[in-house]
Amino acid sequence: MIRLDDITYIRLGTPDLALAEDFATRVLGLEVTERTAKSLYLRSDARAHTLCYVAGDPADQTAAFEVADAAELEAAAASLEALGHRVSAGTAGGAAERKVKDFIAFDDPSGNRIELVLKPEYRGPRYVGARDAAITGFNHIGLNSTDPVRDEIFWTRVCNARVSDRIGDIPLMRINAIHHTLALVRAAGPGIQHINHQVAERGDVLRNYHLLRRNNVPIVFGPGRHPTSGANFIYFRGPDGMVFEYSCGVDEIKDEASHRPRSFSFEPASLCMWGARPGGLIKGA
Numbered sequence: 001m002i003r004l005d006d007i008t009y010i011r012l013g014t015p016d017l018a019l020a021e022d023f024a025t026r027v028l029g030l031e032v033t034e035r036t037a038k039s040l041y042l043r044s045d046a047r048a049h050t051l052c053y054v055a056g057d058p059a060d061q062t063a064a065f066e067v068a069d070a071a072e073l074e075a076a077a078a079s080l081e082a083l084g085h086r087v088s089a090g091t092a093g094g095a096a097e098r099k100v101k102d103f104i105a106f107d108d109p110s111g112n113r114i115e116l117v118l119k120p121e122y123r124g125p126r127y128v129g130a131r132d133a134a135i136t137g138f139n140h141i142g143l144n145s146t147d148p149v150r151d152e153i154f155w156t157r158v159c160n161a162r163v164s165d166r167i168g169d170i171p172l173m174r175i176n177a178i179h180h181t182l183a184l185v186r187a188a189g190p191g192i193q194h195i196n197h198q199v200a201e202r203g204d205v206l207r208n209y210h211l212l213r214r215n216n217v218p219i220v221f222g223p224g225r226h227p228t229s230g231a232n233f234i235y236f237r238g239p240d241g242m243v244f245e246y247s248c249g250v251d252e253i254k255d256e257a258s259h260r261p262r263s264f265s266f267e268p269a270s271l272c273m274w275g276a277r278p279g280g281l282i283k284g285a
């Protein structure tokens with residue numbers, strides 16, 4: 001069993017680093033920690049970075065998860081290889097680029113590029129966003145899945161993900177107490193479906209919504225409230241079509257032993273209890 005402790009960062013290819021930086025700072029409210037000729041590092045919490053734009057193809061999207069120690073990383077590589085996944089060991093240069101001690105990379109059953117990392121770098125000074133979006137941290141992602149039933153088995157049996165709730169065949173899965181760190185959403189191919197940052201309170205979701213509107217940022221879904229996690233949310237589109245989300249008030253699963261996943265029907269009301277429609281965010285909903 002591969003024990004994932006937390007989601008660590010997202011790496012996104014982009015043909016236009018300047019445009020990505022403008023959005024990530026002026027709109028999203030992240031803090032630039034480093035620029036190189038080919039990379040832009042952004043943080044949203046105490047870690048040195050939680051999002052990295054890399055000059056290149058926007059189809060190149062990677063999600064990284066932290067594991068506890070070198071033994072855990074080695075065991076993860078061995079169990080993935082035994083299951084037939086091709087595992088690449090990280091080089092020293094690659095680890096430095098990712099601001100981690102070591103890493104491995106592999107594709108999940110849908111072809112999503114996943115990295116398992118060791119000791120991501122933290123920074124002493126607190127995160128200060130480029131604007132006051134009230135972000136409290138990088139929280140979770142939606143991941144494309146060409147077969148959510150198959151991929152749920154991978155994430156829950158090969159890794160330590162647990163299903164908190166389901167909407168149709170979409171599993172919302174936790175790897176710690178937070179209601180979900182990973183959601184699998186049916187799609188034609190691999191990719192990051194959305195990237196979530198938590199904000200301090202419900203008012204910040206609405207305040208950010210008005211800023212997005214003023215900046216003509218396409219709103220995808222919300223403002224609304226998820227019946228599953230209880231979170232207040234707003235989804236919007238950033239560079240290269242990537243969907244970002246601000247939310248707050250997500251439930252925590254306090255008692256692992258007694259929690260039973262609920263099954264919500266696959267319909268808009270299961271995604272928003274206030275009646276917002278998920279305009280294109282989830283195919284068929």
Ligand SMILES: [Fe+2]
Binds near residue numbers: 140196
């Ligand atoms: Fe989300």
